[in-house]
């Protein structure tokens with residue numbers, strides 16, 4: 198039992214950090230902002246070549262053959278760097294939507310619940326509804342749903358994009374479209390839409406009225422987990438930015454970080470990040486729906502609150518377009534509304550409490566699967 | 569990263585579970601919280617049972633009388649005993665969780681042989697004489713003086729909030745052995761027998777009405793020089809070892825206890841209809857995330873200490889800060905579950921716990937002090953006022 202990273206995992210993470218440092222530095226970030234967050238196809242292919250999308254496909258299918266814990270580490274780095282694009286959906290589509298694994302295709306997801314769709318105009322495919330993908334590996338081997346059958350592509354996609362109105366996005370790194378147009382087109386594909394199923398949990402969780410009802414359990418869980426990883430990366434980064442600024446900015450003849458009011462804000466940022474990190478890594482190992490809900494809830498909170506505190510510590514400078522902190526905050530807000538909202542997570546977590554909640558996945562299970 | 573336990577660890581868990589299932593039903597009823605002698609007897613009897621079964625001082629080094637088990641096995645022990653509803657360490661708290669480990673880490677062979685076995689057997693109870701009326705958060709401002717006289721220190725001063733002082737046999741005592749040195753440099757760490765002449769213990773009542781702690785007056789108390797752990801005037805360093813044990817490991821089992829309480833709260837809310845209130849339900853759901861994360865953080869910390877070995881790091885402050893707040897949230901939610909008709913009834917479970925939980929952000933270093941530690945020692949922010 199050890200929640201520390203293995204040497205291989207550390208190497209994977211630092212490799213990703215180095216790659217992003219090289220291909221997506223601050224200049225590239227600001228250029229992406231200027232472009233309105235649209236996907237840089239060249240960069241997308243580089244990410245594909247680096248294995249970000251194919252990470253969990255079996256090697257015989259051209260993938261990297263790693264598991265959720267490794268995926269979580271890479272998405273944490275992506276969140277840290279504020280890498281734009283529908284990274285999670287494309288990763289989930291790898292093996293099922295042609296070109297996704299290689300970074301040739303940009304795949305986004307329709308989450309329903311009235312939520313706008315991200316990166317619709319540039320998407321080659323949109324995941325829509327149940328039976329889209331059960332398990333990418335299974336899909337490839339033919340036991341799952343055939344590639345593409347639950348993804349809107351080609352003409353159907355083009356027609357629905359033409360109908361979907363753009364939204365002036367709060368997050369300059371995430372272009373958004375209203376979903377109604379494509380929701381209609383998707384209806385044909387998504388018959389008998391299942392609720393978000395948490396296996397083993399009756400009642401409350403499956404009765405949720407939320408945006409994620411459009412997907413079967415595993416897909417939604419993985420989407421939530423990887424989004425939580427991006428949130429954790431962002432929370433870690435804003436803590437570093439805050440501490441860095443607090444060490445160097447001087448007022449009253451001293452670094453502001455020597456003032457206790459500032460120190461305590463920073464300490465609370467770390468105290469939000471570290472429990473969220475432990476919860477996230479554990480959730481990646483167990484893939485347990487309740488653990489994932491906990492990880493998403495805490496990572497969302499860490500990302501949003503840390504970005505706000507970071508902005509506060511930067512003072513007036515923090516409230517400028519020039520400073521990156523607003524970019525972290527806006528994406529953190531947006532991600533918090535994706536796959537599992539706080540309300541949904543809390544209901545899942547509540548349903549898992551107490552002796553009368555039916556078969557709850559064992560919290561202290563002796564031997565959990567390692568990813 | 570993995571959450572799998574080894575076969576040996578699983579065997580250990582199974583053996584412990586079986587033992588707990590066999591012995592727990594035969595335990596006598598818990599004594600009243602106000603009856604300290606009975607509490608001492610109950611807690612030490614439990615410790616003796618653990619000792620006889622080979623579960624005492626599990627993670628202590630073998631040459632300190634322990635079992636030399638891994639931190640993971642210790643974690644399993646805390647988890648399983650809590651889950652089974654075994655007695656809390658209670659009066660054995662200081663000896664087992666911080667004085668003992670400090671002596672094991674810093675004491676001489678003779679000191680280990682003298683003090684550690686009785687702690688493990690439940691023969692002797694320790695208390696912690698650190699805080700003074702004028703030195704709480706600013707612990708190094710302590711004034712209790714120890715003047716050398718032959719083979720003894722002669723100690724005078726006053727300690728306060730000393731938990732279990734009424735029934736303790738020994739006190740881990742901080743004294744000033746050099747009044748002229750800078751304040752962190754003139755301190756020594758002594759083991760003081762509580763039956764020495766010149767000691768007066770005056771119980772203090774907590775808001776919960778119980779006498780959890782006491783004032784301890786020291787009037788020319790003679791403590792042998794050989795009872796000093798660490799070098800003379802090097803007591804601050806030894807104190808840091810004690811505090812890291814206190815913050816790093818002492819609350820671990822309680823996270824499991826909080827998980828049980830949360831389950832019980834959900835069951836009660838379902839029974840009394842309050843579960844239908846989505847605000848309360850979601851609040852309990854959020855607490856579920858909180859205590860799961862704290863448990864996972866504990867596992868992460870244990871994994872790290874297994875790698876590095878020895879004394880827990882300052883990461884314990886992150887845990888202490890977050891846990892103490894979460895515990896208070898838990899009992900605030902309990903009051904909601906109980907509702908106005910139950911939340912003021914002292915005979916109801918959780919009512920006094922709500923009050924007691926307020927001590928957690930004060931004792932063992934306040935939350936403000938933990939934040940200072942996190943900011944300065946983990947995040948590297950400059951010291952200041």
Ligand SMILES: Cc1cc2nc3c(=O)[nH]c(=O)nc-3n(C[C@H](O)[C@H](O)[C@H](O)COP(=O)(O)OP(=O)(O)OC[C@H]3O[C@@H](n4cnc5c(N)ncnc54)[C@H](O)[C@@H]3O)c2cc1C
Nearest residue numbers: 696697698699704705729730731927930931932933934936
């Ligand atoms: C239930 C309980 C059991 C205890 N058991 C023991 C025991 O067995 N042995 C023992 O030695 N002690 C014990 N204590 C004492 C405990 O360690 C102290 O109460 C604690 O360290 C705080 O010190 P203080 O009470 O003097 O408060 P103070 O230090 O006076 O603090 C008062 C307030 O000021 C704040 N403050 C103080 N300094 C700073 C600063 N630098 N920055 C920001 N804020 C600051 C504090 O956070 C607090 O809010 C116990 C306390 C409790 C409540």
